[in-house]
Amino acid sequence: MRRVQPDIVGCEPPPPATRRADRSPISRRMSAASSGSVRELTALLSALRRARHHDPAHAAQLHARLIVSARPHSHSHSHLNPHPHPVLLTQLVSLYAAGGRLADALRTFRAHLPAANHRTYEALVSAVARPRPGLAFALFSAACRSGPHPSPHLVSAALAACAAGLPPHCAHQVHACAAKAVHPRDAFVHTGLVHAYAKAGDMAASRKVFDGMPCRTTASWNALLVGYARNKMCVEAMEVFREMAWQGPELLPDQVSVSGVLSACSWEGNVDFGRQVHACAAKLGLELGAVCVSNGLLDMYTRCGCSREALVLFDAMECRDVVTWNVVICACIRESRFREACMLFQCMVRDGVLPDDVSFATALQASVCMLSWALGASIHASVIKTGFMDSDGIASSLITMYSKCGSLGDAIRAFEAAEDRLCVMSWTAMITALQQNGHGVQAVDMFEKMLEHGIPPDHITFVSVLSSCSHSGLVEQGRRYFSLMTQVHKITPSTEHYACMVDMFGRAGLLSEAKRFIDQMGVKPDASVLGALLSACMNCRDLEMAEKVAKELFVIEPGNTGNYVLLANIYASHGRLEEAKEVRRWMMFQELRKEKGHSLVNSENQTSML
Numbered sequence: 185m186r187r188v189q190p191d192i193v194g195c196e197p198p199p200p201a202t203r204r205a206d207r208s209p210i211s212r213r214m215s216a217a218s219s220g221s222v223r224e225l226t227a228l229l230s231a232l233r234r235a236r237h238h239d240p241a242h243a244a245q246l247h248a249r250l251i252v253s254a255r256p257h258s259h260s261h262s263h264l265n266p267h268p269h270p271v272l273l274t275q276l277v278s279l280y281a282a283g284g285r286l287a288d289a290l291r292t293f294r295a296h297l298p299a300a301n302h303r304t305y306e307a308l309v310s311a312v313a314r315p316r317p318g319l320a321f322a323l324f325s326a327a328c329r330s331g332p333h334p335s336p337h338l339v340s341a342a343l344a345a346c347a348a349g350l351p352p353h354c355a356h357q358v359h360a361c362a363a364k365a366v367h368p369r370d371a372f373v374h375t376g377l378v379h380a381y382a383k384a385g386d387m388a389a390s391r392k393v394f395d396g397m398p399c400r401t402t403a404s405w406n407a408l409l410v411g412y413a414r415n416k417m418c419v420e421a422m423e424v425f426r427e428m429a430w431q432g433p434e435l436l437p438d439q440v441s442v443s444g445v446l447s448a449c450s451w452e453g454n455v456d457f458g459r460q461v462h463a464c465a466a467k468l469g470l471e472l473g474a475v476c477v478s479n480g481l482l483d484m485y486t487r488c489g490c491s492r493e494a495l496v497l498f499d500a501m502e503c504r505d506v507v508t509w510n511v512v513i514c515a516c517i518r519e520s521r522f523r524e525a526c527m528l529f530q531c532m533v534r535d536g537v538l539p540d541d542v543s544f545a546t547a548l549q550a551s552v553c554m555l556s557w558a559l560g561a562s563i564h565a566s567v568i569k570t571g572f573m574d575s576d577g578i579a580s581s582l583i584t585m586y587s588k589c590g591s592l593g594d595a596i597r598a599f600e601a602a603e604d605r606l607c608v609m610s611w612t613a614m615i616t617a618l619q620q621n622g623h624g625v626q627a628v629d630m631f632e633k634m635l636e637h638g639i640p641p642d643h644i645t646f647v648s649v650l651s652s653c654s655h656s657g658l659v660e661q662g663r664r665y666f667s668l669m670t671q672v673h674k675i676t677p678s679t680e681h682y683a684c685m686v687d688m689f690g691r692a693g694l695l696s697e698a699k700r701f702i703d704q705m706g707v708k709p710d711a712s713v714l715g716a717l718l719s720a721c722m723n724c725r726d727l728e729m730a731e732k733v734a735k736e737l738f739v740i741e742p743g744n745t746g747n748y749v750l751l752a753n754i755y756a757s758h759g760r761l762e763e764a765k766e767v768r769r770w771m772m773f774q775e776l777r778k779e780k781g782h783s784l785v786n787s788e789n790q791t792s793m794l
Contacts, residue, residue, distance in 0.1 A: 281311030333365035382411025446480035486515030587617030624656030690720020
């Protein structure tokens with residue numbers, strides 16, 4: 185009677201009850217396999233890869249069996265080879281990778297590196313290209329050093345890694361290898377090159393590869409067109425679409441082409457070309473047949489201010505996904521139709537479309553603009569129910585909503601509820617909330633706590649903390665934070681940062697230091713910096729400098745009534761009433777009116793302006 189070799193898992197076979205319960209076809213084939221031949225084990229590995237669901241232990245069992253039953257490539261039975269056959273190693277690496285076990289795939293590859301061939305490298309580079317592009321490129325380089333020219337499949341996998349976020353020089357290196365190893369008429373690899381260069385931002389190289397292709401497919405045209413659109417080269421993207429449409433019936437634009445050129449029309453604001461694309465999509469049956477095209481048309485019309493056409497299209501759409509609703513809600517917010525945005529959000533929920541993090545963030549923005557604490561709190565409850573509290577943008581949106589609705593306590597509680605998983609946006613939102621509600625010292629303390637947690641601040645964070653220092657009289661800390669921003673975090677100061685520093689010096693009565701700081705900026709001061717300096721002149725009662733700064737401001741922004749009013753007040757504070765009246769007469773001559781302040785009162789879901 186033939187004895188069947190037991191499965192090897194760890195040190196002991198599984199208990200009898202477990203073996204009896206596992207009666208899947210894969211398990212039966214593994215139990216019946218006895219010869220351990222390359223053909224038999226390859227068939228088992230292939231069956232495991234094709235199976236939708238399999239026990240992760242099966243891969244480990246086969247791995248152990250490969251080592252035990254491995255033989256040298258000469259098929260001599262005199263001794264065991266510690267490495268499996270290259271075909272089996274490739275199948276095993278692919279099996280681990282397909283199951284999401286990249287660490288096991290890499291460990292297996294390194295343990296049996298002498299048995300690896302170009303197919304093994306192809307399998308591994310393809311598996312790690314997107315999650316770990318740097319490692320994929322290193323493996324590709326190792327494959328090029330260890331053997332002959334790389335195969336087209338290996339080059340394509342390396343190009344996918346380049347497109348996943350590697351710098352342009354990586355794509356150039358892969359291109360150099362592809363020039364020797366890939367046939368010039370291989371459209372698949374050359375399309376990958378066009379895409380990789382475009383993702384790296386090198387559109388000149390992308391266009392050069394495209395122009396040199398003797399065989400261009402729809403995917404090739406799409407790679408170039410989408411590359412131009414993503415790099416905000418909108419005119420070039422529209423020109424590529426026009427060229428593609430001229431190629432004839434054998435090369436028709438598809439939904440990727442139409443979606444890409446519509447995004448270019450949106451950024452460029454070219455609604456006329458967008459209407460031509462709309463007509464083309466209708467002829468191709470893509471207007472309502474592809475949701476991504478319909479969403480692109482909606483976005484294009486709303487961004488170009490064509491609300492009527494967008495509404496007609498929205499009503500005609502039979503299939504609306506969450507992106508569709510997000511587009512129209514964002515359009516309402518852009519046009520200050522906040523109540524309508526909230527109504528659309530509620531309609532989306534009633535239609536059974538599950539909101540995503542973008543939906544919740546835009547709805548929270550609408551509640552902020554309406555100063556509706558009740559609406560924001562109800563959205564907060566929905567966020568908790570649907571499990572979107574882990575989203576980076578949701579916590580910051582909640583903090584901003586509560587703080588701008590006057591409920592700083594709720595903002596702090598929202599911050600503390602998500603403190604373990606907060607990102608820089610949430611910390612910045614909390615610092616800004618404290619600063620805008622008059623708690624500058626606490627905002628600075630929160631910034632210090634952020635640094636202790638190892639969260640690197642961004643340029644917006646520094647605007648908030650510098651403003652906090654300005655309003656709290658913390659001059660030395662403001663100096664230190666500005667130096668921290670420029671020297672440690674290597675953030676180039678913007679005019680907002682400069683304006684905060686000038687305002688800080690002015691509030692502290694250090695007008696000469698504020699002027700010296702502006703002279704050392706290295707860039708020409710804009711209206712925000714000069715406006716802060718004019719306010720500093722008011723605080724320090726320096727009329728001579730105020731007149732010089734005001735003249736510059738009147739040239740830069742002649743329609744800003746605040747500058748005229750501030751200069752008139754400076755004249756009045758010095759007893760120069762005639763000059764103050766002259767400034768106000770000049771305002772009247774230019775038909776400038778000081779905007780009146782107002783308050784919004786929310787009562788019983790009704791917002792009133794006073």
